[in-house]
Every structure is written in structure tokens, then in C-alpha cells.
Amino acid sequence: MGCFSISTVLFFIVLCALFLHAHSTTHWQDIEVLKQLKNSVDPNSVSPGSCLNSWDFSVDPCDNLGGEKFTCGLRCDLVVSSVSRVTELALDQWNYSGSLTSVSWNLPYLQNLDITNNAFSGLVPESLSNLTRVQRVGLSGNSLSGSIPSSLGSLSNLEELYLDNNFLEGEIPQSFNGLKNLKRLEFQGNQITGEFPELDQLINLNFIDASDNAISGELPASYPASLIELTMRNNSIEGNIPASLIGLNFVQVIDLSHNKLSGSVPASLFTHPSLEQLTLSYNQFGSVQEPGISFQNSQLIAADLSNNEIRGLLPGFLGLMPRLSSLSLENNKLSGMIPTQYALKMVFPGEGVSQFERLLLGGNYLFGPIPGPLLDLKAGSVTVRLGDNCLYRCPLRLFLCEGGEQKSLSECQAFGPIIP
Template sequence: MATTLSSLTLLSIIFTLLLRQAHSVTHWEDIRVLEDFKNAVTPNSVSPGSCLSSWDFTLDPCDNLYSDKFTCGFRCDLVVSNASRVTELALDQAGYSGTLSSNLNLPYLQTLDLSNNFFTGPIPNSLSNLTRLQKLSLSGNSFTSSVPDSIGSLISLEDLSLDYNDLRGTVPFALNGLKNLKRLQLGSNQLTGEFPELTQLSQLVFLDASNNAISGNIPSRFPPSVMEIIMRNNQIQGKIPENILSNLSYLQVLDLSHNQLTESIPPSLFTHPTLQQLTLSYNNLQAIQSPATSNYQNTLIEIDLSNNNIHGFLPGFMGRMPSLSALSLENNKFTGMIPTQYAVKAVFPETGTVPFQRLLLGGNYLLGGIPGPLTGLKPGSVNVNLGDNCLYRCPAMFFFCQGGSQKSFTECKNFGPVIP
């Protein structure tokens, strides 16, 4: 009996020791970094009862992960538990609030993600102390004031996300100092003024400055490496530069919709060798310049020029673009007949040519008959809309006539001398 008890006692001791060895304990340097982060938030801006207010470093975070001393904000499997400095601090959607103060000093940090929290106030200049930072995400907060010039000194930064805040002022030219930047997200703020030429960002791939109040003209030059330019829903005005795409050998997406662009669309936008999506809807554009060449070996998949003030006949060359599958020219001032090549591309495309999946021509002043190939289309096959035109021979039996609803005879006749 004594032997049995002794064996059980020994096994219990061994099991307890194993548990203690397997138990996660936060490295002291990691605790110091977390303390530094808490201290970097202005104390009187931290709401009582918030996640950050519960941090109590008289106890070990990983030993008390689910206690009332550390209510949220830790993942101990991600904490660096060795002699090196912490290189990543990711607190996405952790429920933090407060104001970042000017004593932020984490010199070994490579990733700082404070996105989708409740931080307020200005972005501190002390971020420039994070000289090894490669990713900085402050999106989805309530940061105010301007984008500090000091961010431009983070020469190792590859990803900068400041979108969905309340940032104001102009986009600083100092961002040209981010020589290694690949992604720049400034969307959904209150940024104003003219957008600077950021041509020194030779590694930039993705640029999003949408949903701001940026004004002035379109920059005549963008970084040559950029693949996506998204600047929709601003107050950009003036003419689209003729050579806007001349040095953009990799561009795939150009979205300048919901602005105040005027005059004509240059032909270079339709012949670019890599552009796949062109969106210029909701502007005040008035004309389309057709390319001089008959070789349409481009890569455009989608063109949206809807809700402008474009006059003239429908551009026939768009019906010969081999990869174009979605074309929206709705709500403009186009007149004349529907080009036969549009109908052929929707129903009987040539070999090696992608058919139209979406052809939206409603809300214009188109007239004449319906091209024969379109009459054989069945509902659900191709999204075609010819409603609200001057096509009096567009009966309700054809789904693309939108119930036969067309403009009145008087409106069509008053539009111009080409309407009979």
C-alpha cells in the first residue's frame, strides 16, 4: 500500500512539473513592449472598462489571459517568447480606444496593425521612430488631423493603410520618401487639395484614394510600377491627360468614376496593352476619341462610361475588342443606330473573341431598328438593356427593351436634327 501511494505521489509530482514546463509564460521583453504600447496611449483618453484599461502588468498576461486583468487583446501563441525584440504587434478588431501619444518607441517593430478599433486624435509623428516598420495599418479608426510628413521617413515601409478614418488636409508630397512602398490606401477620409505626383514610389502596385474630397486635375504621371489606380468619388476635374498611361506598363485597373472630369476620353485608354478595367462613369465627359489603328489586340474586359454627357454615335470599335465582355454606355447622349458589331459580339462572336455578357445602352437617344441577331436572345442569356431610348420598334416581347418603355416622341424630336 505504501509503495502504491509513493508511486502515485511521484507520478503526481512529475505531472505537475510537466504542466509547469508546458504552461505559456510571456517573455519579459514582450511584456515590456506591451507596457510601452499601453503607455503610448494618452491615459485620460482610455475609456474605463475598455480592453486597454484592463491590462495589469503586475500579473503575467499569458498566465492570466482570460481573467479580469486582461479582458481582450492578446493571442499568446503569437507573442515572441525569446530573447529578441517584438517585431509584430497586431491588435486588429480588439476594441481599443484612446489617443496615441508622442512617446511611441518600438524600434524593432516590423508590423503595426491597429485597424478596426476606436483610436482618435492625430497620427503621432513618433511613428517615424519605427524605422524597421514594413506594414502600418491604422484603417477603420477615427484618426483626425492630417497625414504627417514624418511617415515619409519610413523607408522600409511596404504597406500603408490609413483608409476609413477622418483624416483631413492634403496628401503629403513627403510620401515620395517611401521607396519600398507597394500598397497605399488612403480611401474614405476627408482629404482635400490636389493629389501629388508620387512618381518616386518605384515599387508601388496598388493605389486607393477613393471617397475623399481630392480636387484639382489628375496627376499627369503615376508611379510606373502601379497596377491599380482607384480614385473614384472625389472632386477631380479637368481633362484626362493624353499621355496619362504612357509610362504605366503594368496598369490593369483605372477607376476615376464619380468625379468632375470633362472634355473627351483620349484614345490611348482603349489601346493600352495591359489595362483590363476602365471605369469613368458619373463624370461630365462629352466625347470619345476613337483609336486611329484598326488593331484592337488590347486586354480590356470591362468599360463603364455610363452617366456622362457623351454625344455622337456609339463607338463601333468597341464591338471589335476581343476581350471586352462588359460595356456600359447608359445615360449619355448617344444617338444613331446600334452598330451591328455590338449584336454580333453578343450573339455570334468571332473565334478567339469573348462575347458580351453585359451590354447596357439604355438612357440614350438611339433610334432605328433592333439588329437582327439580338432578337434571338433569351432572357437570362446576356444582360442587355435598350430601354429609355428612341427605339419605337422595340416591343415588350423583347426582354432587353425593358417593357417597351422609350422616350417620348417629342423629347426625341427635340433632341437634335438627326432624330426624324
């Protein structure tokens, strides 16, 4: 086998050096898209010194990245043809206004598009589906309206999609199941309606935030097995919590507050192997299922079940959960005496057991004396609210009772004759 001569090797070294120092030129199609983008912006929103103000196109945008012009909000990469392609475009937080629908988004090498926190209005452009290599799209905090284009479901390389805090309406497209690499999906703070779709085909999806919309119907019957956080507070979702949600092995945060969910809070939420934060406040739950002894392996740190319709005695097992340090059961219809295990967990939690640092029980029909260990607590050491109950001797001067006066005797006895 022959080998290269020294002169041949030197020739290639010189050629490579010349290539690395060669001037690149921006692809003409990329320049056209950037021109369209600038022309779509209201000139009155382009302040001197802002990003778009530097885009005068009198110089090559990629060949002058080290100069004073066209350096803001744009990154170009050199490819083999020595023609630069735009891979990152960031125009966030400049308060630009205008419409994006007049831009034909033909930037085939773009990987990151960030135009968050501006004042762009109009529809979400269908042509965003041309960004076949894009991994992150940020359209948050604008004034975009209309429906979410189903064509976005064709962005198979997309990993993060931010549509939150706009004025989007209509339903979430079923085509989103085509976003096979999606890890994060945010569209909170819009006017989305209809039922939330089943996105169980998105095997990489970790985070969903659909809060502050008008989503209705019941919770989906299936979810991505990879889900870590699900936040859907402040919608109009009704029905029960499905077993499929509880069966997610990696979920750590569930926030379904401010909806119309009803029935019983499932016992398996308190025995879950990874769930750390559970927020179900402001719903219509009527009871809490007892989990048996398996709750001892629970990872739950904070549980908020306040402002529901939960009746019966305070669930004693909640005072025995090893990691639970924040519990709110305020403004329900719970009665009976405060369990001793609640007081002990707050004062003498025991080895390997987290102390109650926050215990909110106000606004119920609890009666009897305050457990003795609680009376030894010093103000400021923990947060406890016992006001607006039927407790015997809970004066407002006692910091445990500063959450409000106790109910009148007539109101307490009207709720249940068992109350002395």
C-alpha cells in the same frame, strides 16, 4: 591549422542548448510603450476576454506567450541578447476607443502594426515615425482626425499603409515620396483635400486608393511606373486624362468615376497592353476618340463610360474589341442606330473573341429597329438594357427593353432632326 577538440565542440553544443531554452525578458522600453497603449484606451471599451484585458503585466509578456496571459495581439522575437522585442502588434476589430496621441511609439523592432476597425480618435501620432523597421501600418476604420503627419514619409521600410475610413483632412504630404519601399497606399473614405501629389519616386508602388475624399485640381502629371491599380472615384478632380497615366505599362485597373473630368476619352486607353478594367462613369466627357485598328491587341475586359455627356454615334470599334465583355454607355447623348457589330458580338462573337455578357445602352437617343440577332436572345442569358432611347418598337415585355420606356417622339425629334 589546428582544429577544435571533441570536448570544445561538446561545450558549445551544451551552451547553445542552454541558450535556446533560456528565458527571455521583454525589453523595458517595449513594456512601457505597451503600458502607455493600454492606458490610452477607454476602460469602458475593454470587454472581458478581449485582447487588452489580458494585458495586466503581472507576467513577462514575451516569456509567457505560451501561457494564458498576454497571448493576444502580440508577437515577440528572441534576439541575441536574450531580450525579446515586439515585432508584431495587432489589436484589430475589438472596438476599442481612446486616443493614440498619448503613446510614444518607441518600438524599434516593430514590423507590423494593426489596430484597424476600432474607435480610436484624435490625431495620427507623429511618434509613429519612430517605427523605423515597420513594414505595415494599419489604422483603417477608426475615428482618427486631423492631417496626415508628414513625418510618416521617413518610414523607409514601410510597404503597406492603411489610413482609410477615418476623418483625416488636409493634403497628402509630399514627404510620402520618401516611402521608397511602399507597395500599397490606401486612404479612401476620409476628407482629404487639395491636389493629389506626384508620387513618381515610389518605384515599388502597385496600388493606390484615394476614393471618397474631396481631392480637387487635375490628375498628377506623373505616376510610379510600377502602378497596377489606381482608384480615385468620388472626388472633385477635373481636367483631362494625362498621357502619363495612359503610358503606365503595367496598370490593370483605372477607376476615376464620380469626378469632373472632361474632354475626350483617349483612344490609347482602348489599345493599352495591360489595362483590363476602365471606369470613367459620372464625369463630363464629351466624346470618345477612335483608336484605329490597334485595339485588336487590347486587354480591356470591362469599360464603364456611363453618365457622361458623350455625343455622336455609338463607337463601332467597341463591338470589335477581342476581350471586352462588359460595356456601359448608359445616360449619355449618343444617337444613331445600334451597330451590327454590337449585336454580332453578343450573339456570334467569333473565334477568339469574347461575347458581350453585359451591354447597357439605355438613356441615350438611339433610334431605328433593334438589330435582328438581339431578338433571338433569351431572357437571363445576357444583360442588355435599351430602355429610354428612341428605338422603333421596343416594348417593355421584351427583356431587352425592360430598362424603361422609350422617349417620346417629340423629345427625340427635339434632340436631333435626323431622328425619324
